[in-house]
Amino acid sequence: MIDFKFWKKSSKTDKKDNKDKEYAFLSAVISIVVGLLVAIMLLFLLELVAPNSDFSKPILGIKKYFTYSFTSTSTFFKIFYNAAPLMLTGLAVGFAFKAGLFNIGATGQYAFGAFFALVAAILWQFPWWAALLVSIVAGAIWGVIPGLFKAFFNINEVITSIMLNWAGLYLANLLFYNLPAMHTVLPNRTDNLAFANPSAILPNFGLNQLLNTSYINIGIIIAIVVAVIIYIVLEKTVFGYEIKACGANRNASLFAGIKTKSTIIFTMLISGGLAGLAGGIVYLAGTVEFTVESHLLAMGFNGIPVALLAYSQPLAIIATSIFIGFLESSGSGLQGLYSYEMTSVILSVIIYFSAFALIVGHFIKKILKRRKNSKNDQDNETSSDLGIVPEAKPRDDEQIDQKEVVE
Amino acid sequence: MENYIIEMNNIRKEFPGVVANDDITLKLQKGEIHALLGENGAGKSTLMSILFGLYTPDKGEIKKNGEVVNIKNPNDANDLGIGMVHQHFKLVEVFTVLENIILGAEPTNLGFLTTKETRKKVIELSEKFNLRVDIDAKIEDISVGMQQRVEILKMLYRENEILIFDEPTAVLTPQEIEELMKIMRVLIKEGKSILFISHKLNEIMSVSDRVTVLRKGKGIGTVNVKDTNINQLSEMMVGRKIEGIEKGKNKASNEVILKVENLVVPSKIHKNNAVNDISFEVKAGEILCIAGIEGNGQSELVYGLTGLEKITSGKVTLLDKDITNKSIRERNLTGLSHIPEDRHKFGLVLDFKLKYNLTLKKYFQEGFQNHGFINEEMIKKHSERLIKEYDIRSGRGANTIARSMSGGNQQKAIIAREIDCESKLLVAVQPTRGLDVGAIENIHKTLVLERDKGKGVLLISLELEEVLDISDRILVMYNGKIVAELDPDQTTFQEIGLYMVGAKIQDKFKATEVPAND
Ligand SMILES: Nc1ncnc2c1ncn2[C@@H]1O[C@H](COP(=O)(O)OP(=O)(O)OP(=O)(O)O)[C@@H](O)[C@H]1O
Ligand SMILES: [Mg+2]
Numbered sequence: 014m015i016d017f018k019f020w021k022k023s024s025k026t027d028k029k030d031n032k033d034k035e036y037a038f039l040s041a042v043i044s045i046v047v048g049l050l051v052a053i054m055l056l057f058l059l060e061l062v063a064p065n066s067d068f069s070k071p072i073l074g075i076k077k078y079f080t081y082s083f084t085s086t087s088t089f090f091k092i093f094y095n096a097a098p099l100m101l102t103g104l105a106v107g108f109a110f111k112a113g114l115f116n117i118g119a120t121g122q123y124a125f126g127a128f129f130a131l132v133a134a135i136l137w138q139f140p141w142w143a144a145l146l147v148s149i150v151a152g153a154i155w156g157v158i159p160g161l162f163k164a165f166f167n168i169n170e171v172i173t174s175i176m177l178n179w180a181g182l183y184l185a186n187l188l189f190y191n192l193p194a195m196h197t198v199l200p201n202r203t204d205n206l207a208f209a210n211p212s213a214i215l216p217n218f219g220l221n222q223l224l225n226t227s228y229i230n231i232g233i234i235i236a237i238v239v240a241v242i243i244y245i246v247l248e249k250t251v252f253g254y255e256i257k258a259c260g261a262n263r264n265a266s267l268f269a270g271i272k273t274k275s276t277i278i279f280t281m282l283i284s285g286g287l288a289g290l291a292g293g294i295v296y297l298a299g300t301v302e303f304t305v306e307s308h309l310l311a312m313g314f315n316g317i318p319v320a321l322l323a324y325s326q327p328l329a330i331i332a333t334s335i336f337i338g339f340l341e342s343s344g345s346g347l348q349g350l351y352s353y354e355m356t357s358v359i360l361s362v363i364i365y366f367s368a369f370a371l372i373v374g375h376f377i378k379k380i381l382k383r384r385k386n387s388k389n390d391q392d393n394e395t396s397s398d399l400g401i402v403p404e405a406k407p408r409d410d411e412q413i414d415q416k417e418v419v420e
Numbered sequence: 421m422e423n424y425i426i427e428m429n430n431i432r433k434e435f436p437g438v439v440a441n442d443d444i445t446l447k448l449q450k451g452e453i454h455a456l457l458g459e460n461g462a463g464k465s466t467l468m469s470i471l472f473g474l475y476t477p478d479k480g481e482i483k484k485n486g487e488v489v490n491i492k493n494p495n496d497a498n499d500l501g502i503g504m505v506h507q508h509f510k511l512v513e514v515f516t517v518l519e520n521i522i523l524g525a526e527p528t529n530l531g532f533l534t535t536k537e538t539r540k541k542v543i544e545l546s547e548k549f550n551l552r553v554d555i556d557a558k559i560e561d562i563s564v565g566m567q568q569r570v571e572i573l574k575m576l577y578r579e580n581e582i583l584i585f586d587e588p589t590a591v592l593t594p595q596e597i598e599e600l601m602k603i604m605r606v607l608i609k610e611g612k613s614i615l616f617i618s619h620k621l622n623e624i625m626s627v628s629d630r631v632t633v634l635r636k637g638k639g640i641g642t643v644n645v646k647d648t649n650i651n652q653l654s655e656m657m658v659g660r661k662i663e664g665i666e667k668g669k670n671k672a673s674n675e676v677i678l679k680v681e682n683l684v685v686p687s688k689i690h691k692n693n694a695v696n697d698i699s700f701e702v703k704a705g706e707i708l709c710i711a712g713i714e715g716n717g718q719s720e721l722v723y724g725l726t727g728l729e730k731i732t733s734g735k736v737t738l739l740d741k742d743i744t745n746k747s748i749r750e751r752n753l754t755g756l757s758h759i760p761e762d763r764h765k766f767g768l769v770l771d772f773k774l775k776y777n778l779t780l781k782k783y784f785q786e787g788f789q790n791h792g793f794i795n796e797e798m799i800k801k802h803s804e805r806l807i808k809e810y811d812i813r814s815g816r817g818a819n820t821i822a823r824s825m826s827g828g829n830q831q832k833a834i835i836a837r838e839i840d841c842e843s844k845l846l847v848a849v850q851p852t853r854g855l856d857v858g859a860i861e862n863i864h865k866t867l868v869l870e871r872d873k874g875k876g877v878l879l880i881s882l883e884l885e886e887v888l889d890i891s892d893r894i895l896v897m898y899n900g901k902i903v904a905e906l907d908p909d910q911t912t913f914q915e916i917g918l919y920m921v922g923a924k925i926q927d928k929f930k931a932t933e934v935p936a937n938d
Contacts (some may be wrong), residue, residue: 054843055702249793249794250792250793251783251789251792254776254794257772258769258776258780261769261770261772262765262769265765265766265767266765267766267771268728268758268760268766269748269781270746270747270750270752270753271749
């Protein structure tokens with residue numbers, strides 16, 4: 014029988030654990046505020062250099078930006094429509110982080126998953142759930158390749174997955190051209206699912222008509238359920254324990270008898286599957302079609318800031334992805350005032366400055382702690398168990414000390 | 421009035437759950453070697469880290485030459501001429517010796533490194549103080565002893581005059597320790613002042629002038645080494661008398677626990693084999709010790725046995741089961757426990773809580789997990805028992821992050837975990853490294869107790885005293901081969917020493933060289 018006690022918080026929660034969580038939450042919020050402020054400053058700056066400055070324009074822009082999502086059911090539900098795939102790519106990246114792996118290949122796995130979901134839907138006439146499963150398998154296959162290279166030849170997963178990003182995208186394009194049955198209407202675009210296979214469109218239980226929006230479907234529910242499952246896997250299961258041990262010290266894990274190679278492979282398999290599922294959810298919504306792309310899809314990369322802002326914690330990823338989904342949805346509010354490109358720039362500024370502020374904040378905190386080390390600030394391991402890009406930050410106090418002497 | 425170069429007055433430092441330093445006063449005279457003695461977790465490293473600017477004290481003042489100074493970070497310490505060699509070295513593994521020495525004080529001309537003069541300066545320093553280093557070798561390729569000399573050169577290069585050594589001898593071979601003692605004496609002659617942490621009382625007696633003793637965060641007192649003796653010091657330190665251990669009778673039976681046949685393990689550093697055709701047996705109820713100078717293949721032998729490294733050829737049998745090609749987990753479950761040489765690399769997941777480290781070899785067993793789910797309750801209960809039984813001291817008990825624990829207590833945690841596995845074979849590599857005398861006594865007692873329970877213990881130690889004290893049988897390893905089998909009751913330091921440096925080989929081991937193995 015399954016022991017359901019794992020739901021209960023074991024023992025009294027630790028004071029310091031809570032402090033860590035508070036700290037993580039606060040720094041994420043502050044980082045986001047910093048990102049927003051930078052974007053607003055940018056808008057004013059633009060006005061300053063424009064030929065006929067009109068400072069009411071950025072103010073109006075900000076106002077529109079923050080209210081737009083709440084002007085109609087369509088714009089409101091678009092938040093969640095955007096958040097679902099972000100959540101899944103964020104989980105893909107965050108899950109791999111926990112094992113000490115940087116899955117920068119989520120975008121390739123996403124493209125692969127998306128394409129095969131459509132192959133399943135259009136060519137094989139699969140129902141939506143089966144097509145989603147196909148997208149998971151496709152993403153997992155594309156994700157496990159860097160995992161295999163890492164495990165057996167110790168080749169850095171960042172390098173292999175960057176290469177596979179392009180390989181994945183172009184392989185999808187190639188297959189697209191060689192499968193004319195997928196694009197009978199337009200040469201560069203898959204057929205609309207509404208005609209090609211309505212049963213492959215994600216169900217919305219009639220809420221579409223009721224709320225008068227095409228942006229509502231089961232995708233967000235699936236994503237949240239997956240996030241909770243990933244949380245349970247990481248925090249409550251033996252497999253999660255092994256993943257975290259591998260991420261924190263691969264040698265000690267090996268020593269303890271953990272099969273570190275297979276842990277790496279399984280982690281990448283799951284990570285890829287999550288990214289693939291994200292692709293499936295987007296393209297089975299029936300709102301967009303797959304087109305031949307010559308650029309890597311941004312969705313996979315946006316998973317990185319989602320995971321970063323959430324400190325790779327699955328439950329926090331639910332929140333950060335909805336937040337970034339909101340930012341994306343609100344971008345349309347600037348239409349008319351700013352060009353489409355400008356809107357993308359603003360969005361990227363917010364996302365990336367938030368992530369940037371978070372990382373900088375981390376270093377400042379570490380350094381402050383060394384300097385000051387005031388009475389209530391001695392937890393020198395806060396950042397280590399957060400699981401941000403392991404390679405990108407000094408993992409040992411040692412390196413930090415090294416740095417300090419350097420100055 | 422005496423002339424103090426450094427005064428640390430009434431220092432207090434609290435960590436969550438522990439007062440690491442409680443009103444400690446330490447005065448360092450110019451030109452003396454001042455030892456700092458205390459049990460594991462007594463607060464020695466903390467006190468020295470405060471002097472080096474890594475921590476700020478909650479209370480107390482630091483004076484240099486009678487003037488109050490404010491040391492906020494290691495740079496301030498460096499400006500005041502204070503340098504430190506840490507308990508766990510802080511070198512950049514992939515940099516060369518020279519690069520490590522100048523790191524942070526790089527001499528530049530128009531932004532370009534000017535290494536020529538520096539190189540000269542470093543070579544001069546190393547000759548002056550007799551610190552042999554391989555200036556262009558990468559840190560990862562040189563021995564621990566040489567790494568330490570690099571750390572010392574780093575301080576000298578920065579012209580530090582107050583040198584802190586945090587347990588410098590814990591990782592050294594007896595020969596290297598001798599050498600370090602000499603170096604320290606030379607440093608003093610050159611006008612440096614030294615603070616020296618060690619658990620080894622004979623070292624303290626032989627090299628230092630005065631010694632300050634800490635116990636559980638409190639200063640117990642400072643004494644002149646001339647006026648004291650080892651017994652008094654150990655009593656001051658642990659608050660009770662230390663008896664030597666009674667090894668008792670060798671209870672070796674005929675049951676063979678571990679059988680190693682013609683084992684060959686390749687070396688990572690040179691082309692030859694690190695372990696070259698070794699065969700031996702560990703019987704139930706004996707402590708078999710492999711003695712030897714560091715780097716003669718002992719580490720590789722252990723890695724080969726435990727599965728951490730691939731072997732070239734040979735056969736390993738554990739409890740009549742051929743484990744030569746088995747996974748590490750299978751070996752462990754067959755009955756192998758291993759206290760590793762490198763506690764940070766293999767022994768602990770430093771960023772995990774203590775309780776997860778204590779269950780690193782148990783978490784997958786029924787009870788610790790149910791249907792793939794970790795049973796937190798069980799993990800907590802189990803680790804709390806070990807913490808109590810093995811007296812593992814830390815700020816927040818089972819929930820302490822391993823990284824924040826004192827070096828000795830980290831070691832105790834590993835030992836607790838490994839012994840608790842109830843394996844028939846216990847491979848212990850330098851198990852008492854970095855432990856205080858009280859703890860060493862406990863470990864030795866535990867090893868003897870495990871032996872008396874009928875287990876086989878394979879002890880790899882560089883310390884002859886330990887070897888002679890607790891082993892039932894000694895094998896000496898030299899250059900990847902076994903050169904002697906000795907009875908600890910019949911042999912002497914001198915005799916083992918001769919075998920260790922390769923000056924002698926017992927006849928029965930000479931024979932094994934003839935038949936060529938393929
Ligand atoms: N950064 C830290 N955070 C929390 N607790 C700490 C930290 N550093 C040390 N401690 C605690 O302070 C106490 C003193 O530790 P310290 O490292 O100074 O001991 P030590 O005397 O050097 O022992 P050892 O001989 O084992 O190295 C220990 O209980 C340790 O757990
Ligand atoms: Mg210490």
